[in-house]
Amino acid sequence: MRIACPHCGERGSEEFSFLGAAGLARPAPDAPADAWHEYVYQRDNPAGSYSELWHHLSGCRRWLVVTRDTRTHAIASVVDA
Amino acid sequence: MTYSLFSLAREALRGHTGWKPAWRDAAPKPDYDVLIVGGGGHGLATAYYLAKEHGITNVAVLEKSYIGSGNAGRNTTIIRSNYLLPGNERFYEKSMQLWEGLEQDLNYNAMVSQRGVLNLFHSDAQRDQYARRGNSMRLHGVDAELLDAEQVRAMYPFLDFANARFPIRGGLLQRRGGTARHDAVAWGFARGADRRGVDIVQNCEVTGIGVTNGRVTGVQTSRGPILAKKIGLVCAGNSSRVAAMAGLRLPIESHVLQAFVSEGIKPLIDGVVTFGAGHFYVSQSDKGGLVFGGDIDGYNSYAQRGSLPVVEDVMEGGMALMPMIGRLRVLRQWGGIMDMSMDGSPIIDRTPIEGLYLNAGWCYGGFKATPGSGWCFAHTIAKDEAHFVNSAYRLDRFATGALLDERGAGATPNLH
Ligand SMILES: Cc1cc2nc3c(=O)[nH]c(=O)nc-3n(C[C@H](O)[C@H](O)[C@H](O)COP(=O)(O)OP(=O)(O)OC[C@H]3O[C@@H](n4cnc5c(N)ncnc54)[C@H](O)[C@@H]3O)c2cc1C
Ligand SMILES: [Zn+2]
Numbered sequence: 001m002r003i004a005c006p007h008c009g010e011r012g013s014e015e016f017s018f019l020g021a022a023g024l025a026r027p028a029p030d031a032p033a034d035a036w037h038e039y040v041y042q043r044d045n046p047a048g049s050y051s052e053l054w055h056h057l058s059g060c061r062r063w064l065v066v067t068r069d070t071r072t073h074a075i076a077s078v079v080d081a
Numbered sequence: 082m083t084y085s086l087f088s089l090a091r092e093a094l095r096g097h098t099g100w101k102p103a104w105r106d107a108a109p110k111p112d113y114d115v116l117i118v119g120g121g122g123h124g125l126a127t128a129y130y131l132a133k134e135h136g137i138t139n140v141a142v143l144e145k146s147y148i149g150s151g152n153a154g155r156n157t158t159i160i161r162s163n164y165l166l167p168g169n170e171r172f173y174e175k176s177m178q179l180w181e182g183l184e185q186d187l188n189y190n191a192m193v194s195q196r197g198v199l200n201l202f203h204s205d206a207q208r209d210q211y212a213r214r215g216n217s218m219r220l221h222g223v224d225a226e227l228l229d230a231e232q233v234r235a236m237y238p239f240l241d242f243a244n245a246r247f248p249i250r251g252g253l254l255q256r257r258g259g260t261a262r263h264d265a266v267a268w269g270f271a272r273g274a275d276r277r278g279v280d281i282v283q284n285c286e287v288t289g290i291g292v293t294n295g296r297v298t299g300v301q302t303s304r305g306p307i308l309a310k311k312i313g314l315v316c317a318g319n320s321s322r323v324a325a326m327a328g329l330r331l332p333i334e335s336h337v338l339q340a341f342v343s344e345g346i347k348p349l350i351d352g353v354v355t356f357g358a359g360h361f362y363v364s365q366s367d368k369g370g371l372v373f374g375g376d377i378d379g380y381n382s383y384a385q386r387g388s389l390p391v392v393e394d395v396m397e398g399g400m401a402l403m404p405m406i407g408r409l410r411v412l413r414q415w416g417g418i419m420d421m422s423m424d425g426s427p428i429i430d431r432t433p434i435e436g437l438y439l440n441a442g443w444c445y446g447g448f449k450a451t452p453g454s455g456w457c458f459a460h461t462i463a464k465d466e467a468h469f470v471n472s473a474y475r476l477d478r479f480a481t482g483a484l485l486d487e488r489g490a491g492a493t494p495n496l497h
Contacts, residue, residue, distance in 0.1 A: 001388050014390035018380040018495060020334065033480065040492050041332040041423045041479040045321035047383040070335070070381045073388070 001073050006080060007060040019053040022065045022081065047071055053081060084188055103268060104275035109282045112308035113141050115462060116300060117315060118287045118323060120144025122153040122263070122448065123440055124315035125270035125281070126455020127462070129187075132277035134456070135463035140279045142271075143302060145286035149267035152317050152447065155417035157340050157372050159353050159364065160449035161198045161258035162223055165214045168473025168485050169426060170221045175470045176453025177223075177257060183452055189269030191261050192367070197352035198258030201233065201240075201402075203247040207357055211253040218255070226254045237354060240403050247358035247401060260353065260364055266451055290327040290437070297327070297436040313438040313462050318383070318418025320441035327434055331441065332423040332479045334494040336377045337416045338445050339387035341395065343409040345369030354402070361398025363406075370412060373399060377419060377445060379495045387416040419445050424478075425497030426485035429457050429471040438462050439476060444497055 001013040027035040051067045063081035117124045131137045162173035215225035229251045242249045289301035299308035316323045355362040363373040375395035399406045422442030440458045457471035490496040
């Protein structure tokens with residue numbers, strides 16, 4: 001799999017590290033435990049289009065949002081996080 | 082038909098014309114007491130123990146493809162009970178004890194082979210950590226032996242003991258660990274369940290789960306609707322997708338794990354060996370191929386195929402452990418979809434929906450759990466409560482904080 005970093009161009013996925021779902025909204029510190037449980041542990045985990053955080057660790061070290069199809073690994077877009 | 086020396090002799094005399102299919106390829110009935118969604122090892126084992134231990138036989142296993150087409154038929158077949166945490170160790174040891182009597186119980190050759198599982202360590206700190214795990218196992222009455230480098234050398238002289246970065250200092254050995262024939266495990270449980278009246282329904286994909294007033298009513302499938310009082314979900318890598326049909330979100334991500342097999346060679350490795358400095362493990366199949374693997378690819382996937390960087394990583398691990406492996410050719414490589422949970426441990430529990438039960442989160446290690454998982458899940462479904470053996474595998478532990486994180490990696494599925 002190759003990821004087109006907006007800063008470095010197309011690079012092998014081994015240059016990046018994967019964090020997980022993008023766009024999870026961090027609750028306020030005093031939010032109820034339920035909200036924190038959802039945020040920390042619960043995931044949509046879809047078979048299909050998924051927006052996720054990747055770190056270009058061996059490149060420009062920017063955090064990126066990669067939108068990828070989890071059934072085919074085809075990447076639709078890569079933008080700065 | 083019961084398999085025995087007598088039946089073998091009789092069939093040999095009549096040219097093997099009398100063997101019957103090991104189970105019926107059943108058509109679904111309109112309604113069941115219990116539906117099991119997913120015909121992998123765990124689903125089939127659940128149906129078997131529901132019938133055998135609890136007398137519940139009006140049961141169907143619904144499988145979207147053919148039984149064993151998922152991870153049951155894709156894994157590297159290692160069985161062991163060498164865990165640190167009490168909540169895990171009692172479960173995996175129950176499973177190990179079931180393996181030890183499984184073939185007699187099922188009247189089926191699952192090729193269970195207690196050839197030993199050896200985890201190598203490469204530093205003083207790692208030895209301390211392994212000693213601690215070994216002690217924890219022994220406190221649970223499970224066998225564990227700490228070997229020094231010379232004892233390991235006597236078993237596997239060809240390992241790279243003097244590796245400059247990762248010298249082998251010794252290993253933690255569980256002699257009762259080993260391997261089993263993965264397909265035969267699925268087939269044996271299918272046959273055992275079928276003989277007790279369970280319907281095994283293949284090519285039957287569940288597409289919806291009916292819930293009325295907080296209680297399950299049945300499922301929609303590619304072969305029509307089926308009513309049921311209780312439904313158990315056992316879908317491994319597809320757990321999130323199937324649970325979503327009942328409106329549940331799970332603490333699970335799906336990731337791909339690869340495995341490899343080499344060309345067949347003469348007997349070389351008579352046990353299972355794991356490299357402790359990188360992720361690599363190897364055993365030898367009865368056909369002679371070396372069966373090996375390493376880490377998951379590390380990002381969400383439903384593709385059942387992996388990518389090249391991990392292939393390279395696994396091969397590097399192999400070269401660091403036993404340089405002679407570089408002379409072998411890889412015959413086949415494949416991938417399966419792992420249900421990676423947020424703390425690296427599984428879930429066998431009820432759900433907030435009445436009559437709906439969940440068995441998921443097996444990560445890369447659920448094959449060894451097959452009999453134990455089925456046994457516990459059957460108990461949970463039949464009695465509406467967990468058995469002591471699976472009482473730590475609660476779904477709400479992520480909310481209460483009673484996590485079972487063997488690795489101490491936190492809520493990062495790709496690091497467990
Ligand atoms: C490469 C690899 C190596 C592994 N090595 C080991 C090992 O050495 N030791 C070990 O202990 N574990 C290992 N594992 C893990 C182990 O294989 C799994 O944890 C275990 O098999 C999961 O349980 P199962 O057998 O029930 O899963 P599966 O066989 O995947 O069963 C789930 C079934 O659900 C079906 N299904 C999904 N959705 C639906 C639907 N909507 N309707 C109907 N049916 C559906 C699927 O088709 C599938 O057959 C490995 C896994 C892989 C991929
Ligand atoms: Zn970059």
